[in-house]
Amino acid sequence: MDYFSINGLSRLDVKWSRLYNIDPNFLIPRANPHYELIMVADSPVFIQVGQEKYTLNGGDCLLLLPWEEHFAWKPGGGSFFWVQFSSDPSLELIDAGDNLTSLLKICHTSSNFLRTSTNEHAGKLIIPRLYTPSRRYECLHTFEIMINEFNKPKGYYHYRLNRCLAKLIEISAEDLLDKVMSDINLPASIITYQRLVEILNESYMLECTAASIERMLDRKYEYLCNIFKKYSGITINLYLQQLRIQRAKYLLRETEKSVQDIAFELSFENPLYFSKTFKKLEGLSPSHYRDKFQTLLSAGNPSLTKATAPNLY
Template identity: 45%
Template sequence: MKYYAASRLSVFDVKWAKQYYVNESFYTYHYNPYYQLIMVSEGPVYLQVENEKFILEAGETFLLNPWERHMGWRKPEGASAFFWVQFSPDPPFKELDTSTKPISEYEILHAEKNELRTTTTSDADQLLIPRRFKPSQRFKILNHFEDLDKEMKHPVGYFRFRLTQHLCKILEIISTDLLEQNFQTITLPGSYHIYRQLLSFFHDFYQTDLTKEVIEKKMNRSYEHVSQVFKKHSGMNIVHYIHQLRIQRAKHLLVESSLSIQEIAREIGIEDPFYFSKIFKQLEGMPPSKYRENNSRQR
């Protein structure tokens, strides 16, 4: 079984969508330059992809790669139909190697670094998309495919935006269904909830005096414990992250305001302007005055 990973940050562009009733034209090879997701509404559908033959039952989904040859290889005895949607994801899907590593061992959820406000890392949760799948929530997916078909037949206003919404919901339902069927747990660990509470608190009050006592009182836990939790999920210590938040705000004020260095230091919760300059240079590689000068010239 093939599996594909799609970044949570992917941009999806729906090209075409339709419900197709199997007829004589299905028995010649088809190609298209986009990914194509099909879902069988009436089955079976006898699908050949390159040299591999499949019998898809009603409710099954199948993902075709760009330019992958496909056709029908046998005529069904009764009615046979499927919905299809062609789309392009940016970045493209990444095929996962399951020959040496079982799919259940892939780390695909909860990319913690995305929680940090000071980072622009591309680290992101991944949606796991199976090549072939029979989701338990197939009727919900069929409803979205019907909506895709309607939007394509009667394009009005921001119909392309709505097409993308329906596709994303289909992929989310399939991915969640796959997780629930194949992974032992998809819930967040208790420490992650503590981590999220810490981040929310720091984001709101980083400009105040966040002593150990203040943090302990807010979290109702020892500072040592919350420090370990924060380091586990963020990869840095609490003091360093608070410094990052303060300097992030200082950079904005240096460029967008006429406040003095001393006033900016106080604004972000640092009374000593010399200490502020020291921290700023450690994180940005230059003193705040130089940063202001460089960025003022670019405006």
């Protein structure tokens, strides 16, 4: 079976939505430039996509790609809801066969737990091409809401349409994720890893010693180092440095605290070690970072925001 991944931050844009009562015209091949999600209201629906023939029953959903030709492969009645939409970035096709285990890495990329993560798979949802949602009545009702919005557009109706589409995709992704989680037993070590990340996120401004971390988790520090490296790809010490430098950049931009005060606030041994660590991770010294930010701010750079400021260079 084919699956698609969609970025959790994708811009979804509903183009059209209707209830289609099948008639003889559906025997004629058709295609459109957008993604199309079909949900059967009255079955059966006989639909062919490319060379693949489907017999869809009530509640079944099928996702079509842009310009994918489809038509009825034999005469029949029935009806289905459909919504055409665009996605930026586009959906990615995943050929995983029937092996849902291969999707687990994308659904639960361990490094995504890290506050400093820039993993490209972070926040991605996985949806199947063909599925029957467990909450099918909720999905059918959502389609009815979408059609009503199209028939009687008012106010921020387009925003509401996109929210409805996002809800349909979320239900599909949750169903698949529930199936993955029920079929696969996650190792106990990943639970320990999650707890360790949580503790580091809460305690990075303090002096996190091996002894204090061992005490909080009741595990040997060597074991904790091993599982952290296994799931995140980096060491505990490096992650603590990343968290502290992430906070330091905010303090350099938004406060007038001295480099020395920031160093001690973030539990660095001394300002010199703080400056060396900052330059190692960011490519410039704390003072240079602050000066560069102030220069751009004074110049009235319209693209300079708190979100973009960390990437000054």
